Amino acid sequence: MVRVRFAPSPTGNLHIGGARTALFNWLYVRAKGGKFILRIEDTDKLRSAPEFVDEILNSLTWLGFSWDEIYYQSKRFDLYHEYAQKLLKEGKAYTQKLEGKLGEAIIYKVTPGTIIIDDLIRGKIQFDTSLIKDQVLIKSDGTPTYNFACVVDDADMQITHVIRGDDHISNTPKQVLLYEALGFKLPQFAHLPLIMGMEGGRLSKRTGATAISDYRKMGYLAPALVNYLLLLSWAPGNDVELIDINEAVKLFDVTQVNKTAATFDLKKLNWMNNQYLKNADPEKLADTLIPMLVEKNYIHPDSFDRNYLVSLVKLFQPRLTTIADFPDWADFFFVQELKIEPEAEKKFLSQDLSREFKLFIEKLDKLGKFDILNIEEGFRDLVKELNLEAKTLIHPIRVALTGKTIGPGLFEVIYCLGKERTQARLSRWIRGGSNA
RNA sequence: GACCCCGUCGUCUAGCCUGGUCUAGGACAAGAGCUUUUCAAGCUCUCGACACGGGUUCAAAUCCCGUCGGGGUCACCA
Numbered sequence: 001m002v003r004v005r006f007a008p009s010p011t012g013n014l015h016i017g018g019a020r021t022a023l024f025n026w027l028y029v030r031a032k033g034g035k036f037i038l039r040i041e042d043t044d045k046l047r048s049a050p051e052f053v054d055e056i057l058n059s060l061t062w063l064g065f066s067w068d069e070i071y072y073q074s075k076r077f078d079l080y081h082e083y084a085q086k087l088l089k090e091g092k093a094y095t096q097k098l099e100g101k102l103g104e105a106i107i108y109k110v111t112p113g114t115i116i117i118d119d120l121i122r123g124k125i126q127f128d129t130s131l132i133k134d135q136v137l138i139k140s141d142g143t144p145t146y147n148f149a150c151v152v153d154d155a156d157m158q159i160t161h162v163i164r165g166d167d168h169i170s171n172t173p174k175q176v177l178l179y180e181a182l183g184f185k186l187p188q189f190a191h192l193p194l195i196m197g198m199e200g201g202r203l204s205k206r207t208g209a210t211a212i213s214d215y216r217k218m219g220y221l222a223p224a225l226v227n228y229l230l231l232l233s234w235a236p237g238n239d240v241e242l243i244d245i246n247e248a249v250k251l252f253d254v255t256q257v258n259k260t261a262a263t264f265d266l267k268k269l270n271w272m273n274n275q276y277l278k279n280a281d282p283e284k285l286a287d288t289l290i291p292m293l294v295e296k297n298y299i300h301p302d303s304f305d306r307n308y309l310v311s312l313v314k315l316f317q318p319r320l321t322t323i324a325d326f327p328d329w330a331d332f333f334f335v336q337e338l339k340i341e342p343e344a345e346k347k348f349l350s351q352d353l354s355r356e357f358k359l360f361i362e363k364l365d366k367l368g369k370f371d372i373l374n375i376e377e378g379f380r381d382l383v384k385e386l387n388l389e390a391k392t393l394i395h396p397i398r399v400a401l402t403g404k405t406i407g408p409g410l411f412e413v414i415y416c417l418g419k420e421r422t423q424a425r426l427s428r429w430i431r432g433g434s435n436a
Numbered sequence: 437g438a439c440c441c442c443g444u445c446g447u448c449u450a451g452c453c454u455g456g457u458c459u460a461g462g463a464c465a466a467g468a469g470c471u472u473u474u475c476a477a478g479c480u481c482u483c484g485a486c487a488c489g490g491g492u493u494c495a496a497a498u499c500c501c502g503u504c505g506g507g508g509u510c511a512c513c514a
Contacts, residue, residue: 009514041514048514098512105512122441131439131510139512146514170440170509193442193507200506228448231463235449239462258442258449261507265447268464278477319476329475394473406475 002034004161005154006060006067009041010052013211014059016203016264017165017195020229024192025163026065027230027252037157038067041150042074043143059212063222064245071157073149080144083152083182084137092181093137101140108135108148108178115173120161120190121257127173135174151175155184163190163254166261190254193233193261203264219322220269224276228269232262242275270321277320282313288323289313296327298334312416315408332402333416338425340403348396348405354430356386356393357400361423370419376411401425 006022008014014022029036038060042048060067084106087093095104112130119125137148144152150171154162169191179186197203203210209218215225226245230236236243236251243251277285286309293299299309312333316326332338340349363378364370383390398410401417414422 007514011514044513046513096512101512107512125440127440133510136512141512143512145512150514165508166441167508171514173440191441196507198447202507231448233448235462237450239450241448241463260442260449262449263447265464268448271464274476316476318478321476391473398474404474408475410473 002029002032002160003037003158004029004034004163005037005039005157005159006065007039007041007150007153007164008056009044009047010049010056011044011047012052013213014056015210015212016229017210018056019059019063019212019225020195020232021163021165021192022060022065023063023226023229024234024252024254024257027249028161028163028254030249031252034160035068036066037159038070039153039157040070040072040074041146042072043146043149045074045143048074055211055213059216062216063212063226069157071153073144073153076149076153077142077144079156080149080152081138081142084144084148087137087181098140103140103142105136105140106138108137108181110134110177115176117172117176117189119169120188120254122169122191122259125169125172129173129177132174132177135178137178147171147174148178151178151182151184154187155179155182159187161188161190161254163192166191166194190257192257193259195232196261196263198263198265200263208264208266217324219320219324219326220273221276221280221323224273225269227276228272231268232264233258233260242272274319274321277323278318280317282310282317285313285317285323285326286310289326292324292327293334296331296334298327298331308416315412315416319408329404329407332404338401338403340399341405344399344403344405348399349429352431353393353396356382356388357397357426357430359386360393360397361426364414364419364423370415372411372415375414379411397426400429 004025006018006025008018008022026036038057040053040056042053084093087108088095088106093106093108096107097104110129110132112128115127115129117125117127135147136145138144153159172189172191176186178184195203197208209215212225216222223245227241227243230243230245230248231241234252234257236248286306289309290299290301293309294301312330313326316330320326320329360379360382363382364375367374367378379393380390383393386393394410395405398407398413399405401410401413401422407413417425
């Protein structure tokens, strides 16, 4: 039975790198039909916080990675002490009292030799242990160190495959030493390449958002983010890029993961998010949108037309980069006081279009049925009568109705806006009196 | 600095293991165009890479060595 683990430390949010590690673990275990263990490494009492645990769990859930078992290292101190004592009794470790510290630390005595780890991704890696210092197992304050707790837990939880970030490669020989000292069976190791920021080096807050929850807030879709992460250091083959997670489970193979660090490219994520948004269920999008619209005071949670909202979502769906674009782009459907971009007004509404707008308003009244086809037909007739090019009137009308120069097709906008609102917004540009 | 990992278009990658089908394929980005009612999407096209040097070989992106470059780790943090 394959057992893998994802072991975040609740000293911060779940970030892009962690999510990718979780994803590859999850993928691997789903394909093999094993168990996915979540281990919260909260041994550092000062830096760990329950809020971060919640945040990590929420983010993992949002991404769709469910776990089979969950453990907290802070509740397993007895186990670590037990094994430290064992090493002490066997003479493999010694105690040391540091000046200024109260208790005694338990330190593992490193024996010189060669450690070879056979990494599933990188192959054999050799280390000279004479270069490794003696390892603290239990600190003076009684808390276990990372490497020690990690080894004890991985063995105790019967982890068969340790799939983690590249940054742990140099920890591995230290851990292997402990596995051997404790007589534990070694798991298989697979070290994933790191994800770097656009400016090189680790992905950091300076180069952009790192927390998964931030991407959620920014309006990215979980499947899109997962799909993007999937393509960092791995490819399904056959030039496939957009791939369903269940399909990826079938194709994934850890040994095929790249060795090279990948750079996180927000532009490609944006493209991918748009691809998913285009095909997303408008009903579901509406659901995620509702709280955002309520917050902006665009709708009242108890009294809004859901079907109408869904039709608006459909209107904008193909052109959204993130869900959060919607409230900004579709604001004109919700506000009473239309805000017109100054640039747009200057460009399209500075000349007097009173006659044209008036005629169009009348045209709308004469329409048999107020639907997209008839609206367009009415408009086309009008420009023909006025001997104008369609676009000379389309742009000003769009600005008058939406306040923007960009947006969905004008006739759909008019249809969704409704006759009354359309006419009212156009009327405001009809100048009083005659032109003389 | 020491140790370890890595090195194909600006970015993600295919190819590398099992040399020849690679005048190196795809995607994002960028640029041009089509469409046209703007933007987005879509379609078409363009730009653009085997880090460098040496081997091995009839033949190297693919195998070997070196150089250079990038990254990671060197805590009583995790």
